[in-house]
């Protein structure tokens with residue numbers, strides 16, 4: 001048995017058996033000894049099922065499409081990807097009184113990127129180390145803990161999880177070794193597991209599953225190792241695969257003409273590791289795709305569709321109905337995995353059913369969504385960008401400065417850096433302010449040079465060396481930016497003089513923006529209209545987790561994981577080489593924090 | 599240093615490997631094991647002269663000398679062999695070297711990529727996944743990048759002219775799995 005059942009109390013009661021009897025086949029590590037009897041919810045085991053779980057509210061399609069204000073049922077709360085909670089009890093007037101209500105140590109280090117997902121008072125948090133914890137959101141009492149042992153030789157280059165998905169009475173978790181897991185929401189027991197892809201070939205997962213149309217939809221990472229990216233959907237009840245659409249076409253498929261060179265499509269990259277958005281009206285789901293493999297464009301001639309793109313897939317069949325490639329033939333590691341958010345915006349007196357993406361390539365893209373094709377509307381840099389000389393006004397295709405495109409044996413310097421103007425941390429949009437809030441890194445550039453590389457399954461296939469640089473004269477790096485989507489104008493910028501910014505963003509109906517992301521471990525509240533910092537709190541570690549907001553009994557809470565690691569740590573170490581002492585190590589170790597007005 | 603291979607084989611008895619697999623192809627390299635180049639179907643035992651001096655690494659597997667079982671059943675067993683002028687090695691590294699040949703795991707201690715590049719000018723090992731750099735002349739210590747600890751070394755000796763494993767890995771092979 002590969003699962004560890006910590007919610008043994010339930011099974012033991014239901015089955016009338018001691019916890020040891022739950023082991024099958026004798027392969028599992030011995031379960032922990034029975035805990036002392038303690039009041040319900042004070043322990044993760046023992047005692048009757050806590051009331052909050054007995055009352056667990058199954059999630060249906062309607063609740064996913066129209067969540068109650070107090071719930072946070074999916075990674076960005078709603079299908080449009082806004083990261084917006086309509087709750088408005090916490091406001092610029094009272095946020096100074098925000099205080100911790102409870103915190104909870106996850107027991108693991110490394111980057112904690114998942115949001116606390118909350119359904120009717122039950123919180124589900126995914127952490128590094130293949131762990132999902134269920135907690136009473138009001139009290140902080142643990143309900144159950146699921147931990148799936150990672151294989152000793154797992155290939156897992158970004159050891160994190162970006163969250164769980166909910167449907168009916170199940171919790172869906174993408175395990176690092178590329179296995180999709182369905183858990184019983186009340187007990188934390190595995191209901192089914194499905195192997196999504198071959199981990200030994202370099203496929204691994206960190207994505208939060210998207211639940212739509214009765215399916216659980218995921219993609220896989222591994223672009224550094226020459227995988228062929230895909231988005232795949234599984235039946236939510238059975239775990240059976242329903243469809244799989246590759247982000248790199250096979251010969252004969254549309255787009256295959258952009259891979260003229262033999263079998264390169266087989267190792268062409270285009271990984272998918274950030275949850276897509278979904279438009280229930282057109283039943284299209286939008287996913288961002290990573291860069292091509294190997295990393296140097298001159299080693300894989302052609303535009304290399306559908307790498308560094310957004311693709312629109314029919315949720316029922318997976319058929320690709322539209323795409324927009326941000327930049328063809330990527331050579332900068334600009335993995336465009338953030339999906340566009342769905343926002344209808346004004347342009348020239350017209351309302352456009354829109355898509356907006358703040359891309360790793362340093363451009364803010366305004367697009368139009370239809371029942372199929374994705375149309376270009378406009379693009380503009382939001383950070384220093386010296387690679388695109390112009391965009392084709394009709395198609396948006398960038399005109400690339402060849403001196404800024406690295407190649408095999410040919411070094412080039414370019415800005416933004418290979419981590420991008422913004423990496424994976426998601427933007428947020430407030431329908432009240434009409435602003436999109438962006439966690440950006442300004443003033444970073446990269447020098448990169450390519451080298452020949454041969455493919456071996458599950459091994460590095462980047463074929464490059466790079467150096468991170470700070471732009472001359474830079475007075476800051478990290479930023480939170482606010483842009484009005486109707487005018488396309490920047491409204492405010494909050495610079496972080498001494499830090500990068502790796503903080504996902506939450507915005508609320510109360511007129512606030514919440515985010516961490518900096519090396520000083522602070523979690524902050526900004527005035528959504530002006531960018532003024534109204535509150536800040538130093539947590540245990542740096543915050544790269546996605547904040548969420550929920551309410552119980554009419555009280556609004558703000559929740560976030562603090563736990564620095566993965567790319568934020570790598571960038572920190574690189575910068576400390578450039579300016580020794582300015583970018584010290586950030587304390588590590590994960591914790592969940594929940595705040596409210598006292 | 600030359601060591602009697604039989605003594606090494608005897609010393610292997612009773613070594614606790616601390617993990618469950620009994621598959622001889624998957625167990626970690628044992629004292630007395632020979633070394634053979636990755637991909638060498640002929641399973642030729644490597645000698646110091648097969649390793650170019652100060653010129654990159656040779657990827658190798660340990661091999662059971664009794665029946666020539668190549669221990670390639672786990673990717674965690676792969677090692678990188680490098681050869682240097684012994685005078686240029688740090689003291690402990692020199693003690694683990696045989697005729698200037700040193701061996702380290704090929705598995706990056708960060709997130710477990712195979713170390714895949716040799717920086718010729720700097721004489722350093724480079725992992726391109728997240729750009730960690732290691733010093734093979736000084737215990738595999740981390741010079742740059744996110745790797746949290748030095749590369750485990752595999753101490754070597756010479757027996758009958760061939761490179762053999764002298765002791766198990768100095769520290770457990772492995773990496774941050776979250």
Ligand code: FES
Nearest residue numbers: 706708709725728
């Ligand atoms: S796995 Fe080697 S640097 Fe990250």
